[in-house]
Amino acid sequence: MKEQKYLCKVCGQMIRPTPAGTCPLCGAPREMLVLQRDRDDEENDLKK
Numbered sequence: 001m002k003e004q005k006y007l008c009k010v011c012g013q014m015i016r017p018t019p020a021g022t023c024p025l026c027g028a029p030r031e032m033l034v035l036q037r038d039r040d041d042e043e044n045d046l047k048k
């Protein structure tokens with residue numbers, strides 16, 4: 001199973017949310033975390 005990474009809009013870091021769904025660095029709530037798509041998928045989209 002792949003790890004899902006999130007961008008924290010508060011501290012601007014790529015993070016893996018805590019079990020509670022918050023940012024482990026700054027404690028931002030789940031609403032401030034943006035799921036990042038797989039980098040490979042993005043590259044494939046650009047090549048089309």
Ligand SMILES: [Zn+2]
Pocket residue numbers: 008009010011012013023024025026027028
């Ligand atoms: Zn954060």
